[in-house]
Amino acid sequence: MGYRFTLDDVAFLRSPQGLDALDDAARLTFGASSMLADIGHVRSRCAPHDGAVVETVLCRRRGRAKLRAADDMLFTDDALQQATPSAVARRRAEEISTRLPGAVVHDLTCSIGAELMELSRQEGISGVIGSDMDRVRLAMARHNTALDGSRATLLAADALTSTSSADIVLADPGRRAGSSRVFRLDQLTPPLLDLLDVCSGRPAAVKCAPGLDYRTLRDTHGFVGQVQITSLDGAVREACLWTERDGEPAQRATVLRTDADGSVRSFDVTDHEPDDVAVGEVGEWVIDPDGAIVRAGLVRNFAHRHGLWQLDPRIAYLTGDTVPPGERGFRVLDVAGVTDKELRKRLTALDCGSLEILVRGLDIDPDRLRKRLKPKGSRPLALVLTRIGRKGVALICEPGVRVP
Structure with a gap:
């Protein structure tokens, strides 16, 4: 839930004394080893508003990746989220x-x-x-x-x-x-x-x-x-x-x-764009469309725009001979079944080391599968698991690359 701010807290944080306290606290790490000492330091300077100062500094740090002026803003934890x-x-x-x-x-x-x-x-x-x-x-x-x-x-x-x-x-x-x-x-x-x-x-x-x-x-x-x-x-x-x-x-x-x-x-x-696309065999590349396109139900419209086609009409993965500008594609090296035995054999033959796993349409946990496959090679690869019709298919690919 985070610290519960009061109007008095906000008034203090906006005052010259509060701004100085925030600047001072911003220089502290609030790490695991220093947390108690850092909180004690803030409390000695600005009790009873020390909780507000600490929470504000921590919220500002969390907010930097999200808000352009986070280092100067005031938040509650819920409001920041x-x-x-x-x-x-x-x-x-x-x-x-x-x-x-x-x-x-x-x-x-x-x-x-x-x-x-x-x-x-x-x-x-x-x-x-x-x-x-x-x-x-x-x-x-x-x-x-x-x-x-x-x-x-x-x-x-x-x-x-x-x-x-x-x-x-x-x-x-x-x-x-x-x-x-x-x-x-x-x-x-x-x-x-x-x-x-x-x-x-x-x-x-x-x-x-x-x-x-x-x-x-x-x-x-x-x-x-x-x-x-x-x-x-x-x-x-x-x-x-x-x-x-x-x-x-x-x-x-x-x-x-x-x-x-x-x-x-x-x-x-948008859905004003054409959505007539073919369903066909695996091309040179597999493309996983951006989540906004998938959530909006516009995968076929995106595919038509870029000359891609579907592997299965009910699955969001697309395939084609090129990757659209700005998108991430996986160059296909091999097509296999989804049994652990077959995947282990194919990946070993390709000297697979680190392995990124993407799944759509199949009830497979990527982390558990990776532990079962135990890749020990030196080559990074990607594994795209999906369903074509009623059949599970594994596409063994080079690591994903984003086209400029």
């Missing part, structure tokens, strides 16, 4: 400014303000409002949005109560109950269907967990907007429900990739 990564929030802010130039945007569940910070940076957005019921998180959002001179207006309000006439609203219902994640639509906070009702009548973007059952949302609850599944550097981050489509695709996958210089490239795949 649910905060939208800066690259994902920036892409959404850019999209809003393109869809609705000059719009006023209201984030109904702004929490610590991570999304507000990116919205405020967009020149095409004329105003930003953030609201939340949690006054501690609102106080943190005031600090965070002030870091880069944000023009956000913040207020305490229930997401299910209309409090503005903004042109578009955002929401990110809570996906935790205590220390556990929740997955049912009615277990979110506030409940997803109630939130969609409140948002009806104007454009809205509602962020949800990437495992959202969007088919039930469409078939049972009548959702007719766009479902956008977004990944960042190979990890599927969220599903975003855009309530107004205006002729745009019903399904969209957005793939974000961070380059070595820190810039972010992106591409979209």
Whole structure:
């Protein structure tokens, strides 16, 4: 659960004394061997707010890979876990400014303000409002949005109560109950269907967990907007429900990739693209599409775009003679059955050492299989296990490579 912050804690952290305490604590390691001594040092300087200082320093370190201004932000542990990564929030802010130039945007569940910070940076957005019921998180959002001179207006309000006439609203219902994640639509906070009702009548973007059952949302609850599944550097981050489509695709996958210089490239795949692809024999390469494409149900659309084909119509692995730019492919060396005896024989013949194992369509645990195979050679290889029809097939490949 993490440390439970109070408004007094936040006020202290924003004060000159608190900022000095944070700078001092940031120089400590808080490692296993020094934890007690480091905590004692902080307590001697700033009790009774020492817990807040320690938690903030640790949250900032965890947040660096996710949020661009993490080293100066205030968080709770739960808020950091649910905060939208800066690259994902920036892409959404850019999209809003393109869809609705000059719009006023209201984030109904702004929490610590991570999304507000990116919205405020967009020149095409004329105003930003953030609201939340949690006054501690609102106080943190005031600090965070002030870091880069944000023009956000913040207020305490229930997401299910209309409090503005903004042109578009955002929401990110809570996906935790205590220390556990929740997955049912009615277990979110506030409940997803109630939130969609409140948002009806104007454009809205509602962020949800990437495992959202969007088919039930469409078939049972009548959702007719766009479902956008977004990944960042190979990890599927969220599903975003855009309530107004205006002729745009019903399904969209957005793939974000961070380059070595820190810039972010992106591409979209949608159900407006053709999806007629062949099913055929194994080609020179096997490609495992990005998780956003798989979750969005757009594997065939992606395959058509790049001239790939499927090994089995119900399995997401693709194959072809080239690897699409930016994607990871595995060059096929051999095709085998999936019994331990046959795999051990084939891998030994190829001098297999380290072994990456990918599985789709078969009930095989990669870690347990690797222990049973006991590869002892010197050559790194990859093993792609899948099902073609009713038959299990093993594709023995060179290690995966990403094409520039």
